[in-house]
Amino acid sequence: MTLRHIIGLALIAAVLPLAVPWLGFVFTLAVGKGLAALGVAVLLRGGLISIGHALYFAVGAYATAFLMRNDGINEFLLLLLLSTVVATLVGLVVGVFMVRYRAIFFAMLNLAVSMVFFTLLSKMYHVTGGTDGLRVATPTLFGFAPSRVQFNSVLQYGSLILMIGAALIVDRYLRSPLGEALSAVHSNEVRLEYLGVSARRVILIAYAASAALAGLGGTVTAFAVGHIVPELSYWTISGQLVLIAVLGGIGGTPGAFIGAFFLELVRTFAVGFAADAWNVIIGIALLIVIFFLPEGLYGLLHRTGKQGSTP
């Protein structure tokens, strides 16, 4: 089911830009946000809501910029990998503290950490470029130096492959005993502990995985835009990630990407006719989905796909 849906989405995202070229960029951004939103969705499975995951999104983006500028690493795949590893490590360290908290306190503590990071990014001008941000140059591919246009197509299709890979791996993870234990944290943490499973360990693994996904999404975004700013870590981006996850639906891994594609498309069209009002449109869309589609946009697809089999 997940396989069919995610490949279907990837095919649409691969074919449409052939007719409308500028959609390629929009879709690449959507995959970047979708990866991060998938991370947030993983935590939501455990009943944990983070309004601070823009932190890892920005960590991934800044790690890429730093690695290119300070360490002279220019290889695309290596940068993707290393930046994701950096985000995962940060997630592990922060996660050790986060696993002690639940509910509102988990949300707020994540918010606080991300806001500290945001301030540091904006103020440490000599290291981070301050509010001007940093440039992310076009990387090399297996030693070749592609032109910007060539690289953009590679990134566009490469990110779709990342999307399929991430959706399938996360799907496997959520179905594994470890993933089921995560859902159990939500439904009954005490019972989980009685079964001899450490809830904190389960959450820490989920937290690190979500940080990895958000970091990967941040790196993709950094490459797509070519320039990164501290606002990537601002709390409204974190809010947007939760929004995408819930809008798309956390019932299945394609949900996060469906939400992200929907959001980026609405944003693109809204900028055309109502630049100052796109948040109003998104806000209203969100409220409609929450009120009328409790399973999110993905729930729609799921429902039609399951027709007849449900009692």
Add this chain to the structure above:
Amino acid sequence: MSSAYIPLIVDGLADAALIFFVAVGLTLVFSVMRILNVAHGSFYALGAYISVVIGLWLTGRGGPVLGLAALVISPVLIAVLLGPLIELTLLRWTYGRPEALQILVTFGLFLILEDAQKLIFGVQPYSQDTPMQILGITRIGGIVYLNYQLILVLMAVLVAVGLRLMLKRTRIGKLIVTVVTDQELAQTLGIDSSRVFILAFSLGVFLAALGGALASPTVGVAPGLGSETIVLAFAVAAIGGLGQIEGAALAAILVGLTRSAAIYFAPEFQPVAPYLVMLAVLLVRPFGLFGSIGLRRI
């Protein structure tokens, strides 16, 4: 202590007063409805915008002293118009649903209000500091104080004491406490909890808008004010312990003083100060200074 630190303390306390109005509103709404209202900061921003607009209009009609009235009129207006409307349409639906949904509904409201402000008031900053100027200054022992700042601190103390007295002594306050303690039991006793919710939420909106209105003479009012304010209010409410009025007051003082100390000693890191205090407090006391697990008080 050297008297050189007195202005720093007064600045810090005036800052604390403004933060307190917003944070105590947030904490009140949380304790009654169990909802963390992300749109709370937008009421602060609305309060600031509307009091500037009404203030300029009133100043044009009846002079600057009449303009002062705008600082109180606008929060009342916002609370009466938006409080019941939002509680009845959006919030009512979220009670008893997962936290993620509750936070998202208010986030949706936040997005809508943020852009509504841009559409109504434009993106140019507004400023109106007449209230601060006409109140003048006071000199005590060679130190100059802005009267406006002193009044802010006084008002914050009045609001804190007033809220506590209202909850403890008045009929409506007792009704709120009853609903907070046990909603089901309150309803079997014949208390209309729906009206209590509308009232408590409107009071929260009023407090946020009052903070914004009173802050408007001291800052430029521009887009982004709401989103900056809400994270600050979260931090203060979390430090104090969610749902704790005295906790919010103490946390506001702590954050206000830290911020003003940061302005004097390390200005770049002034914005990070509240969150560092929050992290430090929450790592030691996960439920905040006055908070405790499971116990639901107001």
